[in-house]
Amino acid sequence: MIRIAAVGDVHLDADVLGRFRPALEELPDCADVLLLAGDLTRHGTEAEARCVAEEFGRLGVPVVTVLGNHDHQCDQVPQVVKVLEDAGITVLEGTGTVLECPGGRLGVAGVKGFGGGFAGRCASDFGEPEMKSFVRTSNESAAALGAALRGLDCDLLVALTHYAPVPDTLAGEPLEIYPFLGSYQLGQAIDSAPTALALHGHAHAGSERGVTPGGVRVRNVAHPVIKQAYSVFHLGGDQID
């Protein structure tokens, strides 16, 4: 069995530094790894990234993350990534990593993802260049996730995104903004590999549980949804979470 702790959308800045740390100190007792589903910061500044490094660094378990849309806001992504990686946090973007856990080799493939919408209610690659660019970004992001998932040699496979791969976990959000919260292509990418669990954030007013068309369990771990420092999922045993 592999124990996975996960949270997203912690939106750290100096004024909330320390909010998660008491629970994080106990994390090695209940989890083998911590996965962060993006929106680590409020506006994606280097200073905010240093808060993330202080809060989520040196935990005693590997920490793997994707970035969220908020982490892109100030166009300081390279600086943010460097601060996180200097703190020992692995940042995935169309890439994957394999972690040796006591219960087996855990493969994590991650991408921020993008909007686009869901089957029957999605943007199409047609018309203005701006719309084509929007759809191309969504397609390329999903393709990168699928390739990363299929490229990992591991015992258990997890997909980590910021944007949602299914509409199920958006329940509670206004229908009008679903196309900006995720895309069905991410779900197709997850279904293209033997994925055991898909984790995402972004939908603060969404709900926790969903499933891809291919039957992969999806969990929205946005902090406002799970209302705790992290959720823990058990993979490879008799049951999942």
Ligand SMILES: [Fe+2]
């Ligand atoms: Fe967020």
